[in-house]
Amino acid sequence: MAELVKEMKQSITPKRGAKPIVEYKDVYKSFGEVEVLKGLNLDIFPGEKVALIGPSGSGKTTIIRMLMTLEQPTSGEIIVDGTDLWHMKKNGKTIPANEKHLREVRGDIGMVFQHFNLFPHMTILENCMTAPIQVKKESKETARERSVEMLEKVGLGDKLDNYPSQLSGGQKQRVAMARALVMRPKIMLFDEVTSALDPELVGEVLEVIRDIAEEGEMAMVLVTHEMDFALEIADRVIFLDDGVIAEQGSASEVLEESDNERLQQFLYRFRS
Amino acid sequence: MEFYFLYMGVIIINAIIEVFPVLMKGIHITITVFILSVIFGYLFAFIAGLCRLSNNIIIRSTTSFYVEIFRGTSLIVQLFWLYYAIPMLFNIGIDNRLMAGVLAISLNYGAYMSEIVRGSILAVDKGQTEASIALNLTRFQRMRLVVFPQALRMMLPEFGNYLIQMLKATSLVSLIGMTDILYHGNILRSTNLSMAPTVYLLLLVFYFIMALPLIFLTRKGEEISKRGVANG
Amino acid sequence: MNINWKWDMFFDAFPFILKGIGVTIGLTFACFLFALVFGFVWVILRRIKFKPINWLVTWTMEFIRSTPPLIQLFFIYYAWPMIPGIGVTLSSITCAILGLGIHFSTYIGEVYRSGIDSVDKGQWEASVALNYSTRQTWLKIILPQAIPPTIPMLGNYLIIMFKEVPLASTIGVVGILALAETYGAEHYRNLEAYTIVALIFLVLSYPSAILINKLERKMNRRFDKNAVMQESKGAVI
Known part of the structure; x- marks a missing residue:
């Protein structure tokens, strides 16, 4: 059964040749003294489902919050559909993006929050x-x-x-x-959307995400602690540790076959 | 005991026949001052409250200056200053009591209430702004559609309390010679001191009757406010 | 527009007006003390369970609170002596202390009440369990916990009352405002005199407000800390 799932996953893993819809290029982010991201490089492809996992403080939420323009990177570039999100050109010079530019670029991005924020x-x-x-x-x-x-x-x-x-x-x-x-949206961000829910209510929310994922057109980035769910719907699982990508690959590769010690520790805590 | 019933009777009859019609001559002044003060007071409160949240340091510090000056001094001093001192300072012959009275009350309470406006806007959950950014609303739309309506609900109870404070403050305008109910009452008292109890009791009752709807409005505001903060 | 400001007037008026500062500040504290004591009376009266009395007390407080203190002052000063039998003529200062004191006691009473309400229900139950008398419960358990958190709020009322005290000039109390009026009338110059009064108020009330703000934050921290300590103790037991 696991073999079958793995095979299926690989068959729908996105065409790496395609043009990415989001590119993180050497992105750093600090909050005061604390450096949360230390040179992130990450491409996300149209229609791809990406799960970000990792211990708290590893910067996974920060990654999607920067894409939603809720947090500004300290340095580096985030390219959305070919346009630099946080910078704009004016008279040939590159300057920090203004509100208008941000609004133009983030129009294709949607987000669901941990605390709903209805x-x-x-x-x-x-x-x-x-x-x-x-x-x-x-x-x-x-x-x-x-x-x-x-x-x-x-x-x-x-x-x-x-x-x-x-x-x-x-x-x-x-x-x-x-x-x-x-x-x-062309890109949908999910920030620990089940973390604030009572356990018996998690299922109905995951059900909806699964439905959305099956339709397939949207790229989805999920920050999640639901490992089994990540395994089920993600094309790619990314394990973040200490501000960098420590491991990535298809769900089964990362969750079952990796010998990264920190990842094993992390998974052990979740599975026990 | 009987004597006091008799005395109360005299007061009441006195009140109805002699004092009431005299005081009524000033009621429109009191009400005009109150309504104008409320309108301008809220206006100043909103302008100053929003300005204190501005990114522009000049706007912010100018507004803070206004707020601290008016909160740091006393209303009666501001009233006298606006009416007696300002025209002298600029050598202008404006003798507009209504303007001075309304300005003093509304600038004073506007300063106090601007703190409520500012505090309520800051108290709206940050997640609300984030959600509206995620929906790509403009800065102005975020304020108008999401943050402000929620902040307004939080302001209601305090705004109600200040409504009563402003009503009480209208009595001060008699001190700069406006012919409000207190002014007419004072004249009546100075011509016949024995009427003083009737005059001032009736004045207090007048003010209390005007305050009653405001008291109930405030309670209503508290209810709405409690409902409004329910979690989203 | 030319500005008509005379510094010589300012410096001439300053010492004259400053003479009233003792009365203004003294009256503030007298009114405040009166309100502090009378506030307790309201708290006690409101605890009477008998419905009509409770209703009467509540609405009396509401009446005093929502009518202008200026008219209350006039009532005590001009009308009270005219009431046969119980009327007595009082000095302006006494009238001011009574009038403003009673007016603000209704607010202070509410402050006390909020303090008492904020004491945990368990404290009452613990007092019963320890077989304390009612008197002991109040003096040893409830009030020592209820009063300290209200101190910053009371401080705020002190500043508010300071700014209301100039109302007393209308019944002849000679504080800084009354002196400024006198000076202005004598010299036909109100501008500098009233500006001085405004400055004195600002100089005294602004730093006090900052001080009270600090005190408030300090208190909050202290009480939060206590709460945390109690929690952790509870966990150990």
Whole structure:
């Protein structure tokens, strides 16, 4: 069975020849004195599903937060679809990106957060509709139609007019995913989306992620502690340790065959 | 005991027949000053509160200066300063009591309330801003659609309290000669000192009746606020 | 626009007005002390369980709190002596202490109440378990815990009252504001006189506010620390 899964995985591993949709080039990031990332080089390909694993403080969340422009790299470049995210050209000179540039480049990126971050003063339908109307200038009707469709897809079609405070953690996280999906991102970032959930609610959220992954068009980067889930859906698993990529490869390569000692320790803690 | 019932009777009859109509002559001034002070007070509070969050250090420090000056001195001193000193300082002959009164009250309470505006905006969870960045909203949209509506709910109870404070403060405008209810009351008292108990009791009752809706409004605000902070 | 400011006036008026500072500060502390003591009276009255009394006390507090202190001062100064039988004529200073003291006691009472409410329920239960008398419970257990956290809030009220004290000039208390009015009237120059008053208030209240802010942060830390210590002790047991 494991062999079969492995074979299947390899067959859908992305074409390394294709042009990457995201490139990290020698990225460093410090918070004050603490250096979290020490020269990260990473390419992500269109449609690829990448799982980032590693001990806390290894910088995995920082990686996706920099891509979402929530955190600025100390040095290095992040290229999104051929454009430098954090720098722009002006009069032939390269200068730090302004808000306008950031907005242009991050338009294809969506994110789901550990603590949901739903807007508590809006119904869940409004949570989903706001951005398409405001950012994509869609008509109210279109936005509504697509939001309803997306909420139905995550199984919350009957809760449209509820407020986030009336939902369970798992339901909130499904709304958060629908909210990100209506923006039709090409890259979707998941920041420990099941960590804040009660154990019995994790399954329903993973179910939705699995559905999204199976559709296949979107690149997905998951920061996760769900090892078995990573094994199941990720094309590539990346183990981060001490600010660098310590090990990467297909899920089975990394999770089962690697002899990296730190990785073994890390996995041991999770499997016990 | 009987004597006091009789005395209370005299006060009440006095109040209704003689004092009430006189005080009513000033009610429109009191209410005008109150409404204008509230409008401008909130306006100053929002402007100053937002300015104190600005990235521009000049805007920030100028606003801080305003806030500290008005919080550090007393309202009655500000009122006198605006009415008596400012025209002298600039050699201008403006003798606008209404403007001085409203400006003093609204600048003073605007300074206090700007702290609430600032604090509430800062108290909105950072995750809300992050989520709206992830949805690619503009800076202005983030403030208008996500942060501000949530901050506003947090401001409501304190804003209600300051509504009552501002109402109380309107009584000061009689000191610069505005003909509000207290002014008329004082004139009545100075012509007939024995009416003083009736006059001031009635004035207090007047103010309390005006405060009642504000008290209930404040409680309502507290309820809404409690509902608003429910976790998203 | 030419600015009409006279430094000689400023320096002439300064010593004259400063003479009132003793009265202003003294009155502030007198009012504050009165409010501190009277605040307790409200706390005790509010603890009466009998419904009509409780209702009466609550609304009396609400009445005093939501009507202007200026009119309350006028009432005590002008109206009180006119009430037959119980009316007495009081000096302006006494009226100011009574008027402002009572007005702010309703706020101070609320501060005490919040302090008492913040004491953990378990403390009451522990006192019962140790068979303390009601008096002992209050004096030895509840108040020592309830009062210290309220000190910064009380400090804030001290500053607020300091800024309300000039109201007393309207009933003839001669503090800095009254002296400034006198000076202004005598010299037909209000500008420098009122500016001096504003400056004195600023110089005194701004540093006090900063001091209280610091105290507040220090207290918060101390009490958080206590909480953590209690927790860890609990864990050991």
